Amino acid sequence: MPVRLVGWVAVALAVAVVLELVVPPLVFLTVPIAVVARILVARYGKGHQVRDVAEMLLSGAAALPGDRTSSNGAQVDWGAALYAELASISDPRERRRFALGATVAMLGTPRRLRSGLLAAGMAVAFAAVLLGFSRATVGHDGLGSVSVLLPPVMLFAIGFLCAWSTRSLQFGVETGVLAAVTILVAVAVVFGIEAAHWYDVAHVSVFDGEYVDFGTSRAAVLDAMHPVILLVHLLFWLPWPVLGAVAGVRARRRGDPSAAANLQSMA
Amino acid sequence: MRRVRKSSPQTIAIVLALADNSAGWCHGYDLCRRLDLKAGTVYPILMRLAERGQVETAWETNPPSGRPARHLYRLSKAGVELAEELRQSVAGVPRTRSAGSQRPELGQAM
Numbered sequence: 001m002p003v004r005l006v007g008w009v010a011v012a013l014a015v016a017v018v019l020e021l022v023v024p025p026l027v028f029l030t031v032p033i034a035v036v037a038r039i040l041v042a043r044y045g046k047g048h049q050v051r052d053v054a055e056m057l058l059s060g061a062a063a064l065p066g067d068r069t070s071s072n073g074a075q076v077d078w079g080a081a082l083y084a085e086l087a088s089i090s091d092p093r094e095r096r097r098f099a100l101g102a103t104v105a106m107l108g109t110p111r112r113l114r115s116g117l118l119a120a121g122m123a124v125a126f127a128a129v130l131l132g133f134s135r136a137t138v139g140h141d142g143l144g145s146v147s148v149l150l151p152p153v154m155l156f157a158i159g160f161l162c163a164w165s166t167r168s169l170q171f172g173v174e175t176g177v178l179a180a181v182t183i184l185v186a187v188a189v190v191f192g193i194e195a196a197h198w199y200d201v202a203h204v205s206v207f208d209g210e211y212v213d214f215g216t217s218r219a220a221v222l223d224a225m226h227p228v229i230l231l232v233h234l235l236f237w238l239p240w241p242v243l244g245a246v247a248g249v250r251a252r253r254r255g256d257p258s259a260a261a262n263l264q265s266m267a
Numbered sequence: 268m269r270r271v272r273k274s275s276p277q278t279i280a281i282v283l284a285l286a287d288n289s290a291g292w293c294h295g296y297d298l299c300r301r302l303d304l305k306a307g308t309v310y311p312i313l314m315r316l317a318e319r320g321q322v323e324t325a326w327e328t329n330p331p332s333g334r335p336a337r338h339l340y341r342l343s344k345a346g347v348e349l350a351e352e353l354r355q356s357v358a359g360v361p362r363t364r365s366a367g368s369q370r371p372e373l374g375q376a377m
Contacts, residue, residue, distance in 0.1 A: 080335075080338075085295050085337055085338065087334050089296060100305075100307070100308075102310060104307030192311070
């Protein structure tokens with residue numbers, strides 16, 4: 001496992017460097033979001049229009065969760081199951097009632113603790129990497145490139161591994177999104193600490209290494225932890241765990257003929 | 268000594284409803300209606316039972332045109348054994364204020 005982890009980190013760094021050099025930020029931001037939207041539409045929006053509030057509600061919830069594995073190894077796509085069940089109900093009030101309950105069922109998950117631990121572990125690891133990088137490069141180009149570009153690779157990896165290992169899209173997405181949020185907290189903390197340090201040492205911004213004159217270290221900290229900066233981070237990151245989880249589930253299905261057949265029969 | 272997890276009244280009701288229908292398959296929504304339970308209660312239980320191998324699942328093979336195939340549920344062999352255990356435990360529960368007023372009622376609802 002440590003070897004695999006080192007491998008992932010090495011790949012992450014390599015991809016981050018390449019992405020930083022060749023991909024304009026706008027493309028890097030918009031393409032993953034467009035791909036995720038396309039996947040969600042293809043999964044639940046194909047062939048029919050959303051009829052009412054109930055369908056809209058359930059389609060939103062059902063787009064997130066994926067297969068769970070029963071003890072005999074068969075896969076159950078509960079999102080599709082609930083969606084199909086809703087289609088058999090005609091009374092509008094009953095549809096709304098069912099959709100509400102089904103959404104609750106979809107969002108209640110059995111693996112929250114594991115997701116939380118994985119996300120917290122990833123945030124701590126990233127905070128350590130970012131802090132180490134900061135101390136090694138203080139006064140140079142800033143931490144922005146690392147803080148923005150490295151997490152997408154990590155989040156893709158965790159989404160992929162979680163979904164692949166459990167065959168659950170839901171687990172992959174949940175863990176990845178939770179990891180994105182915890183990593184954001186880690187980034188905010190490290191930026192806060194390091195902004196003061198960088199300002200005191202070199203009077204430069206911790207984000208991009210540009211010269212700044214805030215007057216006080218506190219102002220430098222507040223600038224580095226500005227909500228817009230953090231929001232941009234999150235916007236860049238969020239599509240990647242979803243893409244990773246989708247890729248993980250598909251990779252797993254490819255090696256499982258029965259699941260692939262089930263998938264085809266539903267399409 | 269084997270640790271026995273106590274089933275909720277809703278779980279008992281669902282297992283017994285499936286047991287009473289052991290010859291065929293049930294739809295999730297039909298279970299909701301028969302037991303007067305919400306989907307948010309029934310489906311997590313079905314998911315859990317399926318993960319434990321106590322419920323088998325399948326998709327309808329010939330759905331009516333214009334409607335997607337519905338998901339079907341029935342007890343597995345392990346589920347039938349669980350149903351027997353639960354039936355006995357329900358029958359053997361003394362009529363205390365908390366259990367006596369609810370469990371037999373759920374059992375009879377099937």
